[in-house]
Amino acid sequence: MDFYFGLVQIIGVHTLLGLSAYIVLLTGQVSLAQAGFFAVGAYAAGMLTVLAGWHLVPALGASAVCGAGVACAVGFPALRVKGLMLVIATLAFGEGVRLFFFNFDYQIAKGEIKVGPLGGEGFRQIRFFPENGWTTGEVMVFIWSIVAAAMALLWWFDRSRYGSVLRAVGEDELAAQSVGINLTAVKVSAMTVGGAIAGVGGGLYAHYTTHIEHASFNILLATFAIAYPIVGGLRNVFGTVLAVIFVQGFLIEGLRFLGDWRNLLFGALIVLAMNLRPSGFLGARRRA
């Protein structure tokens, strides 16, 4: 049973990652930086609970703030360029974050052992859940209540004036600008909200795996982040959740029996899917 609980936890965390890319994608921007915000959140929350001894909930709040702050800071220079240039800028940023944590050492002695991030070795012993006696089931419920909150927030955004503004910018920047929408403010705010959600997701990820290292936050994770909303379509948040369940539940776990060949199949499946359905699985219909 624990295996399935673990899988549901993974799906929850990846849903947060997908949702963070979803809101940025609503404004028509493709960001490969979400894995970077995810990494920032993971390290921030891990350091706060392990080194500073915080409780997990305020630590997750802090990682949301860190993710949002970094996203806002990156958003200003990166969003000066658009389209494919933005893809490149955010890709470089994501790699930059990964390299930063590859070089990041901050260890303090705690009892017998030293804990904290140690460059290429990664950050071990993030043991908030076992130390406080949370069972896998409780962790799963905790993660999914946060996912539900994030989904409710984005759902509410979609219904509100703010959501219409986001979609207006995504549909046609020029038209949006001509009715008085401040493009920079809208794009940077979407990026900031996305950064906060990715930060929380990263914080949760750090705590359920108990060990994070720079290599996990690579280009593959960034690709996953934008693949979820693209595959699921942009009509509403449930598309993203379905895409995460499909990718993590079926493609990753369901094909585990293929062993080594699974990784080969994964890239080939993306290529094939894009050839067959260039505009996503659920979001094929667009208001013309």
Next chain:
Amino acid sequence: MLDFLQAVSDGVLFGATYALIGIGFTLVFGVMHKINMAYAAASIGGAYAGLLVLKVMAAAPPALVFLGAFAAGGLLGWMVYLTCFHFIPLSSPLATLMSTVGMLLLIDEVIVHVTQGMPQSYPAMFDDVMLRAGEFTLRGDLLLVFGVAVVCMAALMLLLYRTRLGLATRAVSQQPVAARLCGIRLEQVNATTFVVTGLLGGIAGALIGASVGTLSPLLTTPLTVKGLIVTVIGGLGSIPGAIVAGLLVGGFENVFQLYRGVTERDLYVMLLLFVFLVFRPGGIFAAKSGGD
């Protein structure tokens, strides 16, 4: 001071390979207004395929391996075009982005699968030659890298500006519809662009393998990122820009490798990109607006 000069000159010589990769990204962008994310991976893949020459003929000279990589790179470029671009409508930019990222992952995994993830040693030429001027040295293999890259760039320029094919390519990059009305076959030009960039990529991959000494699948992501950074710094779609930016990035990263170590140097390259994004988002030689 001497260390600094040495680092700059070594870096600029090696930067010629970044310039080649940057040209590949920029050419495809110029012709199709698309980014081929799989390009750097295909280049490394071409270099790996060049090693097959050694499998067939154990005593083959390195030049034959380079030729093999050159040819394999072109073939891979054509395959990337067929699988990631040909059947996908031009109007969906996200789809080709995703398909080429998928191709990047696929090529990476094929390499890992075939080589069991072990780095492969790569034959070098002139690696025992050293030009000396007092304490200052120029490595023979790096000079070769630079020389071959310059020859490739010159050949590319000749192709673009002195042949009918180059004329067609430039026409498509300026006005695809008008070019089509003049009887230029768009698909053919696009496919040829991929083959040409693939050939350049294959030789760039082989040069990287030869000057580093080994090839490993770990090279693909940094090379993708650096090639793209070179493209942005040079200005999307600008070939001279890609050349200058490639040499600049090469020199820059080697200086930081000297002072800050090999694990940190790439961080500063990313910072360089952001400096350009803030102060000169169009790149060194911003292409005249008209496209994106």
